[in-house]
Amino acid sequence: MNWDDVEAFCQVVEHGGFTAAARALDRPKSSLSVSVARLEEQLGNRLLERTTRSLRLTDAGESLYRDVARPLAQLREVASDTLAKGARVQGTLHIAAPYEFGAHHLAKVACTVMAQHPQLKVHLDVEHARVALFDRNYDIVFSAIEHAFAPSTVVVRRVFSLARGLYAAPALVARHAPLAAPEDLHALPLLAGADDTEWEFTLPGGATAKLEVRNPRLRSGNASVRLEAALAGLGVARITSTFCAAAVAQGRLVPLLADHACAPLKIYAMLPGRRLVPAKVRAFLDALEADANLPNANTVDQ
Incomplete structure (x- = not known):
């Protein structure tokens, strides 16, 4: 069994479809479809029922996902922590932010960080509506709403206070x-x-x-x-x-x-509750804190 195919299947399930999973993983949608089809052929069972509007787990798919999803999530966590220990800033950084903060303050910082780290890519979603916490596999979600109700898997890392x-x-x-x-x-x-x-x-x-x-x-x-x-x-x-x-x-x-x-506009930088913060996330938050475009910003690690 190809474990990359199993991972692709789990990501499709967790993101609710091939398109969302492809966007989160920065992979072509077609490659995810091939991976899932290959896995189904190897197992001799259809795992997903696909329509133009929805995706549903079959009984076999639900059983497989129940058995492998948690171990794979733990492996991803270990891999993230291992990468976080390294000094190299690389990979793809997924960020979501409200418009007033994202469009005006984050673009310059993203360009600065990418110039400093050629192996880093940044996907920045600037939203007018409230962003759901990590529904698209974000590394950082900036929010003007204090998520006191956020799950334990989410931590507030810094708070930016804008006059x-x-x-x-x-x-x-x-x-x-x-x-x-x-x-x-x-x-x-x-x-x-x-x-x-x-x-x-x-x-x-x-x-x-x-x-x-x-x-x-x-x-x-x-x-x-x-x-x-x-x-x-x-x-x-x-x-x-x-x-x-x-x-x-x-x-x-x-x-x-x-x-x-x-009262200032408080922007909360929220991260998935990993044990270690990836180098790419640290680099971006440090650059944002140092940016002269935020003369009235205060940052607090929590």
Whole structure:
């Protein structure tokens, strides 16, 4: 029996199909199909029932998967730990991140790390929707949501804290009375994130306050959409300072309530709970921490 074929079969099952498994393994879909077909021929049993829309284990396939999946997963874990002990940064690094952080902060770091390590490839998925934890075999998932409910197989390795502020077009600001406190924002249209229910502030004296986000003019998880709406004078957006720095420098946006600090955007770098962190993951996180494009970022190993 060819154990590579058995591994291919298990990966197809675990990823729910040939296409997802091929993407996760960085292998042609056709090679996975050949491996599974060869395994079925060797065993004299059909293992998977395939249709255009779904994939289902046969009784023989379910029995084989039940017997071999755990030992193979343990072998993969041992192999990952062995690679992690080495100093070479190589292989394919799979990363997922929310748009505001991924598009604006990770691209430069990915290029830097690949230039430093010619044997490393990076697959970076920048998502507008919330990323499910490691559903596509990611090495790192960056998330703005604190996964207190994450399974024990997931660990938070570092936390990046990005400064945020309130910004609006000068023309919109000129049409309203000056703002003195967060509650004055109710007089202006708000541009909210997909999950925003309230905005938290630290007041000049150190106290905290929260503003309920009521009936925003725009709600979108895409920071670029909120930025464009703010530039068009359609409302007040809460955005990371680095994301709108160019527009502020050009005078197209102005900060509001500058003496009221918005709660920062915390980005959690989550990894599968392996005993050792692979060299490729360490290299990327270290480069991200050192990147000058994150002047307001704090990192904490957990």
